[in-house]
Amino acid sequence: MAQWASKIALTAPESSPKSLSELAVPRPAARGDPVPRWPHVSEKPDLRIVLCSPRGFCAGVVRAIDTVERALTIYGAPVYVRHEIVHNKYVVDSLKTKGAIFVEELAEIPDDTNAPVVFSAHGVPKSVPAEAKARNFFSLDATCPLVTKVHREAAIHFKRGREILLIGHSHHPEVVGTLGQLPAGAVTLIETAEDAKTFTPKDPDNLAFVTQTTLSIDDTAEIVALLKERFPNVNGPHKEDICYATTNRQLAVKKVAPVVDALIVVGAPNSSNSQRLREVAEREGCPIAVLAQRASDIDWKRFEGIKSLGITAGASAPEVIVEEIMGAFAERYELHVETVSAAEENEFFPLPRSLRPDAAVAE
Numbered sequence: 001m002a003q004w005a006s007k008i009a010l011t012a013p014e015s016s017p018k019s020l021s022e023l024a025v026p027r028p029a030a031r032g033d034p035v036p037r038w039p040h041v042s043e044k045p046d047l048r049i050v051l052c053s054p055r056g057f058c059a060g061v062v063r064a065i066d067t068v069e070r071a072l073t074i075y076g077a078p079v080y081v082r083h084e085i086v087h088n089k090y091v092v093d094s095l096k097t098k099g100a101i102f103v104e105e106l107a108e109i110p111d112d113t114n115a116p117v118v119f120s121a122h123g124v125p126k127s128v129p130a131e132a133k134a135r136n137f138f139s140l141d142a143t144c145p146l147v148t149k150v151h152r153e154a155a156i157h158f159k160r161g162r163e164i165l166l167i168g169h170s171h172h173p174e175v176v177g178t179l180g181q182l183p184a185g186a187v188t189l190i191e192t193a194e195d196a197k198t199f200t201p202k203d204p205d206n207l208a209f210v211t212q213t214t215l216s217i218d219d220t221a222e223i224v225a226l227l228k229e230r231f232p233n234v235n236g237p238h239k240e241d242i243c244y245a246t247t248n249r250q251l252a253v254k255k256v257a258p259v260v261d262a263l264i265v266v267g268a269p270n271s272s273n274s275q276r277l278r279e280v281a282e283r284e285g286c287p288i289a290v291l292a293q294r295a296s297d298i299d300w301k302r303f304e305g306i307k308s309l310g311i312t313a314g315a316s317a318p319e320v321i322v323e324e325i326m327g328a329f330a331e332r333y334e335l336h337v338e339t340v341s342a343a344e345e346n347e348f349f350p351l352p353r354s355l356r357p358d359a360a361v362a363e
Contacts, residue, residue, distance in 0.1 A: 047333035052252035052312035058245030060144030064121035086316035087271040122173035125180020157208035168212030208235035214273040252342035261306040262288035267314030274314030295328035
């Protein structure tokens, strides 16, 4: 955010004067002296901006976007992508301009294509790669490795004969993908605490649960606590399934939301992790918490009279939109920017093997 630093930096001291006369105290103004012209002072109201850190792209999203861009570089356009590669219109539109074609089902892809077919970061049911193989498509799996981890956990529980619960939101593509790893009926979806209270297992001592990676850490903790209270022998993941990026972004919002008048989450309405950030801000007492895909989405009447504003971004939202929104506020306010950090992130997920530079050279 270097372009905003100048708005809050202290004025640097000037170099030493060349003569003692430059240090002279000016005489009082005399009658007839010209009226001094003072530097322009902004009439815009001050606004304290508190940036949440971390925010924006996570390692899984970077890997997914890079998968499409690398495929376009190596193989040229078009590259087909099943479902939005990540839930962000700006990202999807940018990839479209480079030659990506987005489809919801493989049936929309021509049979005779030699173009790569990319599976989105959310993961897909097993039936999708099976169909791609049957149609001789060259497929690239951009599923986030943390989602793949959940798929593997579910498969292990199934192999051990356990009844499996999936904590998540129905119809979200990640949940659809996880449910689709196993035969129909092998997994029961638990969406709410009420579901956890009313669920009746076949065998209370032979249960396991996994979770969607982009949930609210608080809501999930409540559901898990209820399940463990009702079924003490339930098997859970060795390390919680909610991804590090979801957790870190929510922790940052928890720090910022109570101390600002309003908070904007940069993200799409169909982005689960972005919606959870907005809900966390509301739960932490922020009077105004809204989701915005672009600066043009902002309802300025809602922000009249605010003195402080928090800004974060969902894991699929690019930093350029954060800057765009800050620019829109800078047109109306004198910004004073600070950052509140909840965690450091340095995770990196490598590209699918066939897209790595060494593989490309070998070909």
